[in-house]
Amino acid sequence: MYGIKKWYTLLCFTLFASLASADDPASEASPQWPAIKTALFPDNPEIIADDLLTLITPTRAADAAIVPITVQANIDQSGDVYIEKVHLVVDANPAPVVGTFSLSPFNGNAGLSTRVRVNAYSHVRAIAETSDGKLHMTTNFVKASGGCSAPAGTDDELAQKHRGEMRLRQRLVGGLSEVQLMISHPNYSGLQIDQLTRYWIPPDYVNSVQLSLDDQPVLSFTGGISVSENPSIRFFMQPGTEGVLKAVVRDSEDREYRQEWPVEF
Amino acid sequence: MRRRHLTIAAFCCSPLLVQAGIPEQLAFAEVADGVYFFEGEVADVLESPYGMVANVAFVVGDAAVAVIDSGSSLRQGQLIRAAIREVTDLPIRYVINTHVHLDHIFGNAAFVADQPAFLAHRRFAGELAARGGYYLTRLTAAWYRGTAVIEATDLLSEARTIDLGNRVMTVNVHERAHTHHDLSVYDHRTDTLVAGDLVFVEHCPSLEGSVDGWIDTLQQIEQASYARILPGHGPVQTDNRAIAKQRGYLQRLASTVRAAIAEQMDLQTASNTLMLDEVDDWQLCSSFHTRNVIQAYTELEWE
Numbered sequence: 001m002y003g004i005k006k007w008y009t010l011l012c013f014t015l016f017a018s019l020a021s022a023d024d025p026a027s028e029a030s031p032q033w034p035a036i037k038t039a040l041f042p043d044n045p046e047i048i049a050d051d052l053l054t055l056i057t058p059t060r061a062a063d064a065a066i067v068p069i070t071v072q073a074n075i076d077q078s079g080d081v082y083i084e085k086v087h088l089v090v091d092a093n094p095a096p097v098v099g100t101f102s103l104s105p106f107n108g109n110a111g112l113s114t115r116v117r118v119n120a121y122s123h124v125r126a127i128a129e130t131s132d133g134k135l136h137m138t139t140n141f142v143k144a145s146g147g148c149s150a151p152a153g154t155d156d157e158l159a160q161k162h163r164g165e166m167r168l169r170q171r172l173v174g175g176l177s178e179v180q181l182m183i184s185h186p187n188y189s190g191l192q193i194d195q196l197t198r199y200w201i202p203p204d205y206v207n208s209v210q211l212s213l214d215d216q217p218v219l220s221f222t223g224g225i226s227v228s229e230n231p232s233i234r235f236f237m238q239p240g241t242e243g244v245l246k247a248v249v250r251d252s253e254d255r256e257y258r259q260e261w262p263v264e265f
Numbered sequence: 266m267r268r269r270h271l272t273i274a275a276f277c278c279s280p281l282l283v284q285a286g287i288p289e290q291l292a293f294a295e296v297a298d299g300v301y302f303f304e305g306e307v308a309d310v311l312e313s314p315y316g317m318v319a320n321v322a323f324v325v326g327d328a329a330v331a332v333i334d335s336g337s338s339l340r341q342g343q344l345i346r347a348a349i350r351e352v353t354d355l356p357i358r359y360v361i362n363t364h365v366h367l368d369h370i371f372g373n374a375a376f377v378a379d380q381p382a383f384l385a386h387r388r389f390a391g392e393l394a395a396r397g398g399y400y401l402t403r404l405t406a407a408w409y410r411g412t413a414v415i416e417a418t419d420l421l422s423e424a425r426t427i428d429l430g431n432r433v434m435t436v437n438v439h440e441r442a443h444t445h446h447d448l449s450v451y452d453h454r455t456d457t458l459v460a461g462d463l464v465f466v467e468h469c470p471s472l473e474g475s476v477d478g479w480i481d482t483l484q485q486i487e488q489a490s491y492a493r494i495l496p497g498h499g500p501v502q503t504d505n506r507a508i509a510k511q512r513g514y515l516q517r518l519a520s521t522v523r524a525a526i527a528e529q530m531d532l533q534t535a536s537n538t539l540m541l542d543e544v545d546d547w548q549l550c551s552s553f554h555t556r557n558v559i560q561a562y563t564e565l566e567w568e
Contacts, residue, residue, distance in 0.1 A: 062555035063556050068533035070533055180531075193391060
């Protein structure tokens with residue numbers, strides 16, 4: 001728990017320390033990317049810029065605090081090479097790594113979507129780690145500003161009251177079951193001001209989500225302050241699976257929330 | 266010399282301002298006995314040359330003056346004050362900030378020397394703290410020089426009655442509607458509601474508080490059947506037609522977004538596709554409508 005927090009803090013400092021210029025063609029000319037890349041992948045592996053993933057983002061965000069991001073996976077999870085992890089990055093954010101999703105064969109397809117804060121005009125990246133050890137990146141550019149410091153969209157009073165509530169929804173899309181996990185949490189970024197007291201609100205955000213089906217890992221997420229309030233994660237499940245889906249959600253204040261649902265996909 | 270000619274031309278032809286001349290006065294109309302109204306330009310505050318897009322009102326009693334909203338700049342505040350002084354020398358005792366948006370409150374600084382009570386909603390203070398500095402970074406043109414964040418002196422949790430001298434007004438404190446912290450002001454003598462941004466006419470409504478709450482508030486305003494309503498944007502209303510149109514938009518927004526959530530449409534698809542035909546019925550909906558869908562969606566997905 002502490003380790004995750006520390007890691008993100010470290011990443012922030014690393015970025016402020018070195019804003020090197022970008023020679024890497026995959027960087028799409030972002031000054032921040034080389035430092036982010038080093039922090040995410042210290043062994044400096046090759047990152048292939050290709051269309052293994054398709055990233056869908058608005059070109060201009062209508063609301064910088066709630067920018068929907070969809071990652072489409074263009075390979076099947078049942079093939080020889082499948083996607084093990086997806087990293088989401090918003091280069092210009094104070095904490096650029098939105099988070100990392102770990103997937104499983106239960107997913108059928110590694111596509112997913114969530115909502116993020118975008119603090120300035122920025123490159124947004126999705127990087128897939130495939131089972132053959134390769135990294136594949138796709139990059140978009142989003143115009144937005146102020147998303148990390150924007151006041152909470154609901155208000156503080158309501159956000160505190162419903163913290164930790166969860167919902168699960170599902171629907172069929174193209175032969176796969178699409179599942180949405182909704183978590184009620186203000187996800188304070190540490191860059192916002194309390195609406196009543198006018199003091200800075202300390203960071204308080206969901207940093208870990210573990211989903212399992214009958215105790216087998218289905219999907220997990222570790223992340224930071226760039227996820228919008230009331231985190232929402234949409235992902236796929238292979239049809240034909242059933243059991244008890246269990247969610248364990250932890251936040252940066254060491255609170256833990258658990259919920260389970262009998263499911264049939 | 267050339268500039269002076271342009272300025273005169275601007276004022277002789279239109280109460281609104283054209284880009285060529287720096288505004289030197291504001292056209293206030295006395296829309297009811299002692300109630301003065303400046304109608305802003307229907308435009309995005311950051312794209313309008315002088316940002317004078319919000320409506321402003323002042324009300325004169327036998328002993329004092331109340332100003333309701335103060336515009337987007339120190340300079341506009343000074344022009345409002347000058348317009349008041351053309352009408353009366355009575356003290357300016359109240360500056361009422363209907364909500365925190367920058368087009369409505371950033372003329373406050375022009376009134377500080379009058380030592381009025383600055384009235385706002387109890388949730389206004391924190392919103393101002395959260396946004397004030399950010400707003401100032403957006404107002405960089407020379408016109409905005411001297412513009413500053415001025416905090417409210419009186420934060421209201423419930424309605425307050427103020428008396429301007431033989432003229433009683435009620436400052437209403439609303440639940441979540443346009444924002445989380447809306448005020449409106451009712452003038453008993455002329456049966457006039459100064460609605461702030463609870464009412465948008467012609468200008469696309471902009472949702473930040475609660476879609477359901479806003480619909481309820483508009484229904485209450487319609488039922489009260491005021492002689493006159495001064496909206497936050499757009500012209501004075503003497504009937505409920507424009508409010509019914511706005512309520513219709515919000516009701517359709519709520520029902521369309523609810524249906525989309527029920528069929529599991531994701532937020533991105535919803536914000537790109539829902540109710541695009543409404544965009545032509547309003548000015549500025551091409552920029553505000555998508556955000557309204559996102560706001561309504563994130564509110565209603567939890568019900």
